[in-house]
Amino acid sequence: MPNLAPYRHGSSLLGQMEATAVPERAVAIWHLGQESVVLKGAGITLYVDPYLTDSVNADGTTPRKFAPPLQPREATNADYVFITHDHGDHLDPSTLRDMAAASPQARFICPVPCVSQIVKAGIEPGRVQGVNAGQTVELGALTAVPVASKHEDYEQDEKGNHAFLGYVFKLNGVTVYHAGDTIGFRALADELKPLGVEVAMMPINGRDFARFGQGLIGNMDFREAIELGRSIGADLLVPLHYDMFETNTENPAYFVDYIHDRYPRQKFKLFVPGERMLYLSERD
Known part of the structure; x- marks a missing residue:
């Protein structure tokens, strides 16, 4: 049995976050x-x-392959909490409720259709901000641009608000894209390319007939993630969504092998849960 303990966890992880300059x-x-x-x-x-x-x-039994690196009530350092969509491994009411208590300063940003669910979790409405694709959100030194995602297809409410979003964060001179859950598609690449993404964080667990039949809606696979990252000119590619559940994982070695074969000069990073990385922008 492999050791699946997080790299750093609990007070050690929180202390590292707070101490990192x-x-x-x-x-x-x-x-x-x-x-x-x-x-x-x-x-x-x-x-x-x-x-x-x-x-x-x-x-x-627990569906997780490893324990959370941080308990929600240990997360006292959150200024903002961004939610991409309403699936339980992305919008977890228990996590959000306890984080809201631990970080009373935190604000919660989510797709407009998710606002009611976060409020139902016990978070004051004044701390929750619903956003839609294409809207620029200015939060002091942080700028966030929500980008519409397709979890198979676009999903919108009756007012046209997208239920699945990714976010492009501009923070401290660095531009980071967190895709949330999405497949790869041309309109997404066209929207991201002008935004100057340096770090692209994308799911690689893919989709197939068997999982779709079990209600597991698809994401891009490792090829799509790499090709999307390449098409938008990202400096660093980070695969996500491959490590948590036995029924919905992917072998990240496929991601590595594809880069090695096709794009051997492309930078990438595979994280261990609880691990820290410091990314310094090299763009003029």
């Missing part, structure tokens, strides 16, 4: 598993899709 034109990145990431820069700490509960099935 981020220079200009840089961001610190922590991966917490699945698509949960933390970004820090310019005095701002933001979480994307935090899924930090140890969910238990009806038979007493």
